[in-house]
Amino acid sequence: MSKNREIPPMHPASAVDFLPLAQLRDVQFTRLKFIVQRAYDNVALFRKRMNERKLKPGDLRTMEDIVKLPFTVKTDLRDTYPYGMAASPLQEIVRFHASSGTTGKPIVVAYTKEDLDDWTRAMVRSFAACGVHSGDIVQNAYGYGLFTGGLGAHYGAEALGASVIPISGGNTDRQIMILKDFGVTVICCTPSYFLHLIERAAELGMDIKEMPLSIGVFGAEPWTENMRERIEAGSGIKAYDIYGLSEIVGPGVAMECTHQAGPHIFEDMFYPEIIDSKTLEPLSDGTEGELVLTTLCKRAMPMIRYRTRDITSLEPARCACGRTLRRIRRIGRRSDDMLIIRGVNLFPSQIEAALLKVEGTLPHYQIIVDRQKGLDTLEVQVEVTNEALSDTVGGLEQLQKQLARSIEGITGLRPALKLVAPRTIQRSEGKARRVIDKRIL
Ligand code: DLL
Numbered sequence: 317m318s319k320n321r322e323i324p325p326m327h328p329a330s331a332v333d334f335l336p337l338a339q340l341r342d343v344q345f346t347r348l349k350f351i352v353q354r355a356y357d358n359v360a361l362f363r364k365r366m367n368e369r370k371l372k373p374g375d376l377r378t379m380e381d382i383v384k385l386p387f388t389v390k391t392d393l394r395d396t397y398p399y400g401m402a403a404s405p406l407q408e409i410v411r412f413h414a415s416s417g418t419t420g421k422p423i424v425v426a427y428t429k430e431d432l433d434d435w436t437r438a439m440v441r442s443f444a445a446c447g448v449h450s451g452d453i454v455q456n457a458y459g460y461g462l463f464t465g466g467l468g469a470h471y472g473a474e475a476l477g478a479s480v481i482p483i484s485g486g487n488t489d490r491q492i493m494i495l496k497d498f499g500v501t502v503i504c505c506t507p508s509y510f511l512h513l514i515e516r517a518a519e520l521g522m523d524i525k526e527m528p529l530s531i532g533v534f535g536a537e538p539w540t541e542n543m544r545e546r547i548e549a550g551s552g553i554k555a556y557d558i559y560g561l562s563e564i565v566g567p568g569v570a571m572e573c574t575h576q577a578g579p580h581i582f583e584d585m586f587y588p589e590i591i592d593s594k595t596l597e598p599l600s601d602g603t604e605g606e607l608v609l610t611t612l613c614k615r616a617m618p619m620i621r622y623r624t625r626d627i628t629s630l631e632p633a634r635c636a637c638g639r640t641l642r643r644i645r646r647i648g649r650r651s652d653d654m655l656i657i658r659g660v661n662l663f664p665s666q667i668e669a670a671l672l673k674v675e676g677t678l679p680h681y682q683i684i685v686d687r688q689k690g691l692d693t694l695e696v697q698v699e700v701t702n703e704a705l706s707d708t709v710g711g712l713e714q715l716q717k718q719l720a721r722s723i724e725g726i727t728g729l730r731p732a733l734k735l736v737a738p739r740t741i742q743r744s745e746g747k748a749r750r751v752i753d754k755r756i757l
Pocket residue numbers: 415458464465534535536537538539557558559560561562563566567568624626646647648650656661
């Protein structure tokens with residue numbers, strides 16, 4: 317049973333969510349031309365790709381011409397690390413964030429002051445869409461730091477006029493104490509962490525159903541309708557899905573409205589396409605494929621046709637809320653091997669890079685992911701040489717510590733480590749099976 321909340325009057329920033337379609341397409345095309353010109357003038361990689369196709373920004377005649385533009389992929393950000401994709405001089409860049417790359421280095425994203433204002437507006441529209449308003453007390457348990465979740469949600473909620481508690485992630489018992497003592501009405505965190513909060517509160521003899529909390533803004537990892545039901549039944553709140561990714565802006569690319577029928581993409585800012593990830597051909601609305609996004613406003617680091625690797629479809633039917641913005645279906649899987657562990661993105665290749673830096677290890681490893689009491693667990697098993705195994709206990713412990721440091725340095729995660737003898741990890745005849753993901757969402 318969910319707690320009753322009045323639906324507030326429409327927030328002024330949300331008016332653009334309801335633009336008549338013809339007007340929305342006009343806005344999109346005007347912005348597309350601007351951003352493509354900006355990227356062409358300032359980003360060498362983009363200009364080179366356009367020139368290879370004998371394309372000039374002026375060749376864009378309608379929105380449909382977007383399919384002629386080259387794609388951008390995560391490795392482009394790695395290859396131009398750290399500033400190569402920037403379209404603004406450093407003097408105009410006021411913020412950086414970073415996210416996992418596929419190997420040792422993170423990928424870096426940059427914002428001008430105007431970009432931060434636009435992002436805040438997207439977050440205001442996100443919060444407003446699910447009924448958050450001034451007077452709400454928002455516990456922001458997304459991580460503050462290089463991750464975009466903390467600061468993105470923070471500035472959006474503040475700009476909306478809500479009272480923000482910048483608690484960041486972790487320290488579960490303190491989260492529960494503050495949830496109760498401060499009379500928190502809105503929580504922002506990953507859905508799995510909120511399930512963990514429900515369980516821990518029960519262990520402490522507390523019931524979130526009896527607290528004023530009534531809205532959860534959950535994202536940064538895949539979740540399911542089943543998890544939504546468990547969250548809502550276990551806490552009496554309404555659970556809303558928020559989607560975003562660092563390369564595009566952070567959270568606030570798409571957000572569910574009170575109808576909970578899939579996140580609406582803020583299309584006037586982020587233009588969505590769906591492609592077949594093998595043939596790269598565009599697919600029509602309603603067909604499942606890889607989401608490709610173009611930032612229509614971002615000045616510091618425009619992303620043109622960025623391949624998100626997230627698999628979804630664009631919902632063709634209009635939502636009952638009346639927004640003209642299309643919705644995405646829940647994202648349940650990706651077209652690459654990226655894992656999300658407690659909201660942290662992890663590529664198996666990062667673990668490999670970390671292991672191979674340390675002498676005494678062999679290039680055979682396995683990553684085992686599970687979920688206990690709502691929290692993801694991560695174990696890395698790695699084969700070590702016979703010499704390393706026959707070393708003293710102290711020597712082995714030293715190796716274990718070195719490996720842990722190396723993995724944490726690259727991924728930010730501290731997995732349980734298990735050193736095993738050569739040829740212990742099962743060999744596969746084809747592709748090595750690096751990841752065993754036992755989580756049931
Ligand atoms: O996770 C931004 C974010 C923060 C979104 C807070 C929502 C809330 P990254 O760390 O770059 O950015 O990870 C982006 O996470 O490509 C998806 O694979 C996944 N993801 C994000 N939101 C959702 C969601 C942030 N609602 C990657 N459902 C994306 C499923 C999600 N997957």
